[in-house]
Amino acid sequence: xxxxxxxxxxxxxxxxxxxxQLKFPPSFMFGAASAAYQVEGGWNVSDKGLSMWDKILHDxxxxxxxxxxxxxxxDSYHLWRRDIEMCEELGLNMYxxxxxxxxxxxxxxxxxISEDGKNYYNNLIDGLLEKGIQPLVTMNHFDLPMSxxxxxxxxxxxxxxxxxxxxxxxxxxxxxxxKYWLTINEAYIQCDxxxxxxxxxxxxxxxxxxxxxxxxxxxxxxxxxxxxxEQYRYKYHGKVSxxxxxxxxxxxxxEDQEVTDLTIEHWEGRYAHAIFSKEGGWPRKLEKLLNxxxxxxxxxxxxxxxxxxxxxxxxxxxxxxxxLNHYTTRLVRRVNPGEPPGKWFFEGSDELNTxxxxxxxxxxxxxxxxxxxxxxxxxxxxxxxATYDVKEIIITENGVPSxxxxxxxxxxxxxxxxxLEQVLLAINDGVNVTGYTAWTLMDNFxxxxxxxxxxxxxxxxxxDPNRTRTPRESxxxxxxxxxxxxxxxxxxxxxxxxx
Ligand code: BGC
Numbered sequence: 001x002x003x004x005x006x007x008x009x010x011x012x013x014x015x016x017x018x019x020x021q022l023k024f025p026p027s028f029m030f031g032a033a034s035a036a037y038q039v040e041g042g043w044n045v046s047d048k049g050l051s052m053w054d055k056i057l058h059d060x061x062x063x064x065x066x067x068x069x070x071x072x073x074x075d076s077y078h079l080w081r082r083d084i085e086m087c088e089e090l091g092l093n094m095y096x097x098x099x100x101x102x103x104x105x106x107x108x109x110x111x112x113i114s115e116d117g118k119n120y121y122n123n124l125i126d127g128l129l130e131k132g133i134q135p136l137v138t139m140n141h142f143d144l145p146m147s148x149x150x151x152x153x154x155x156x157x158x159x160x161x162x163x164x165x166x167x168x169x170x171x172x173x174x175x176x177x178x179k180y181w182l183t184i185n186e187a188y189i190q191c192d193x194x195x196x197x198x199x200x201x202x203x204x205x206x207x208x209x210x211x212x213x214x215x216x217x218x219x220x221x222x223x224x225x226x227x228x229x230e231q232y233r234y235k236y237h238g239k240v241s242x243x244x245x246x247x248x249x250x251x252x253x254x255e256d257q258e259v260t261d262l263t264i265e266h267w268e269g270r271y272a273h274a275i276f277s278k279e280g281g282w283p284r285k286l287e288k289l290l291n292x293x294x295x296x297x298x299x300x301x302x303x304x305x306x307x308x309x310x311x312x313x314x315x316x317x318x319x320x321x322x323x324l325n326h327y328t329t330r331l332v333r334r335v336n337p338g339e340p341p342g343k344w345f346f347e348g349s350d351e352l353n354t355x356x357x358x359x360x361x362x363x364x365x366x367x368x369x370x371x372x373x374x375x376x377x378x379x380x381x382x383x384x385x386a387t388y389d390v391k392e393i394i395i396t397e398n399g400v401p402s403x404x405x406x407x408x409x410x411x412x413x414x415x416x417x418x419x420l421e422q423v424l425l426a427i428n429d430g431v432n433v434t435g436y437t438a439w440t441l442m443d444n445f446x447x448x449x450x451x452x453x454x455x456x457x458x459x460x461x462x463x464d465p466n467r468t469r470t471p472r473e474s475x476x477x478x479x480x481x482x483x484x485x486x487x488x489x490x491x492x493x494x495x496x497x498x499x
Contacts, residue, residue, distance in 0.1 A: 022486040024424065029134065030482045031094030031437035032087065032457060033397055035141035035185065037070045038444040040100060042077030046116035049106035051143035052153070052200040063202060068450030074442055074460050075467045077120065084127045086441060086458055086469060091482040094134045096396060096437045097124065098141035098185065101166055108145035108162065110169050118173060125177050136180040136396070136437065138243070139163075139170055139224070142190055142199055142447075149201050154191060154213040160220040167224035171232050179238040182323055182396065183224045186245040187217040187271045192345055199447065207294075207303070215305045217242075218274050218315050225318035239320035243396045244271050247346075248326065248376035248383075249356070252333035260332045262286055262352050264383070274307070276388035280316030281307050293351055321434070322390040325397035328369070329376030330356040365411065367401040367453055372411075374418040381426040381433060392434050395423065399439035401446070401453040412457075412474040420487050438478060442469050 024030075037053050044054075053070060061067035076083050087095045102108065103117040125135050140163070144153055148162055167183065175181075184190065191213035193199040196206055203209055221242045228240045246268040251260040262285065265273070269283035281287075282304050294303035307315070335341050335353050342348020346369050348355040358364070362371040377398070384390060400415040416438065427433050443456035451462050457475040461468045481487055 019486070021428065022424065022488070024485045025427070025434075026485070027434065028485070029093040029394075029435035030478075031092050031096055031134075031136060031435060032090065032441040032478075033096035033136075033437040033439050034076070034083075034441050034444060035098045035138065035143075036100035036103070037073070037141070037143040038440075038446070039074040039076040039083075039097075039442070040103075041070065041072040041075040042103075043071045045077065047106045047112075047114050048100070048117065049102035049108065050146040051100060051102045052146045052149040053143050054102075055146040055149075056200050056202060060202070064448055065450040065452050068445065070445040072467075073445045074469075079467060079469075080120070080124050081127065082469060083441065084124070084131060084133070086471075087128065087133050088131045089471065090457065090475060090479045092133055093482070094136050094180070094435060094437060095128055095441070096136040096138065096182075098138035098143075099170060100143055101140055102143070102145040102147075104173075105145070105166060105169065108147040108166075110165050113169060113173075121174065125174060129177060134180060135178050136182065136394075137170075137174065137178050138182040138185050139167055140183070141185040144200070153201055154194065154216050155209050157212075157216055157219070159216050160223050163220035164223035164227060168227050168231075171228055175228070175232045175236050175238060179236065180394075181228065181238060181240040183221040183240065183242045184217055185243050186325055187214065187221075187242065188245050188267060191217060196345060198345075207297070207299075211290075211304055214270055215307070218271070219311060221275070222315040222318045226314070229318075239392075241319045241321050241323045241394075242271075242275070243323040243325050244268060245325040245327075245397075246380070248329040248373075248380040249332050250329060250376070250379075252331045252357075256333045259334045259352060259354055262289065263332045263349070263354060263356070266349060266352060270304075272388065274312070274315045275318055276322065276390060277316075278389060280312040290351055319390075321392040321394055322384060322388065323394050323396040324380070324384065325439075326377050326380060326395060327398065327400075328358075328371055329362070329373040331359055332356050363411075365400055366403040367449075370401060372400065372415060372418075374415075374422045377419050378422040378426045378429070381423070381431045382429055385429075385431045390432075392432050394435040394437070395433065396437050397439040398436065399455045401449075401455050403452060403454065405443070405454060405459055407459055407470060407472045409472045409474045412472070413477045416474060416478055416481075417487055420481060424487065 057069040128135050191210045195203045195210035197204050225240050249260050249263045251257045265283040265286040273283040287304050290303040341350045341353050342355045358371040362373045364371050400412050440455045442458035443454040443460040446453040458469040458471050
């Protein structure tokens with residue numbers, strides 16, 4: 001802890017923040033986020049191709065709660081003007097959305113660019129800019145074109161070139177106006193989830209598939225970054241990164257520190273070390289452990305597909321900021337003798353022989369994997385700052401689920417207040433956090449939970465063909481934070497600074 005953070009820490013403990021310390025820097029960007037498949041609908045309008053989520057959920061609707069899918073979702077394909085209006089109501093500086101690859105390139109390849117797809121994103125970008133809201137654009141948020149999945153998807157190394165071609169089209173169309181880019185959203189969920197029945201393509205292949213995907217995602221990201229760097233940066237001066245997800249992890253006892261460090265490498269380092277560390281490549285200790293595991297299991301090839309020296313150089317340093325999606329925290333411990341490791345990936349790892357769990361003292365939420373531990377965000381930001389050479393961090397997702405469709409969402413409001421407080425503390429620690437995008441602008445298709453789990457600042461009435469959007473209490477609170485650029489003192493739950 002440096003001097004400033006000691007001061008801030010004692011202020012927090014004593015509950016007497018000065019007005020200045022409750023303020024976000026003037027240039028801090030507040031935003032909200034969404035993703036194409038979760039909000040757009042319009043799955044078959046015009047010449048749109050199928051994404052893997054479109055196709056797989058049509059074929060296997062039982063994968064999702066209530067057999068829901070994103071065919072209509074929030075109908076943002078038609079209601080994008082209302083979405084912009086909501087961003088304006090909130091006073092956002094930034095709106096994060098994603099481009100549907102198969103809407104823009106129906107075949108997955110640039111042989112044909114959809115006029116309709118092109119215009120849809122042009123309208124959204126121009127409409128946001130007219131209101132002074134910066135678009136932060138994700139190129140791929142889990143919805144790979146099915147045509148590419150049929151060719152092996154993220155497990156096929158050729159995908160790096162297919163993605164680079166797509167990125168080139170996207171930059172050529174929109175880089176004149178979009179200054180913030182994310183190539184790929186949460187590669188951890190795409191690969192580790194996609195190869196563990198948690199996300200499309202819904203495979204179960206934790207020994208090979210997820211690690212092939214892991215490497216290919218990194219190369220794909222790097223190729224897209226290099227295209228921007230070489231052809232667009234000098235003209236448009238934008239910033240490019242990829243977003244990573246990691247839960248924060250804490251050791252259950254001090255003896256569990258080593259295995260907790262490995263857990264962080266397994267979740268984060270596998271997707272971040274190659275890009276953000278000075279040496280590049282896989283995190284060394286983890287690489288050895290996983291490759292030893294593979295050997296013991298009789299595999300002839302290393303578990304983590306090796307990088308060539310050229311690939312290490314291609315990937316290393318391909319970022320302009322760190323994009324962090326943070327939701328919750330887990331405690332980690334090594335398994336006891338005879339105890340099986342946690343089966344599901346939020347519960348532990350058979351590679352690392354761990355069990356992960358929630359501290360019972362942390363408030364729970366109606367969604368079983370999620371408990372509330374705000375200091376985890378500050379700890380994680382400090383860890384990133386100390387571990388990688390990052391000059392700037394943007395929190396690209398943070399939010400809390402509820403099951404209640406109603407408008408009084410006290411837990412969400414408190415979650416935002418408490419997590420934003422941790423962002424301020426991290427800034428005071430010396431971490432350069434320059435932006436925060438809340439997940440999510442409005443209730444939407446929450447993957448395997450369908451429309452049951454709700455993360456929205458705005459409630460959406462999914463039984464209404466107009467998909468009416470109504471602000472929740474949390475939206476009013478968030479907008480008051482944005483307008484005043486400050487949070488109210490901690491512990492003072494009676495004084496919420498509503499507009
Ligand atoms: C994803 C979002 C998702 C959110 C809440 C993140 O993993 O990027 O698409 O809705 O978490 O589960």
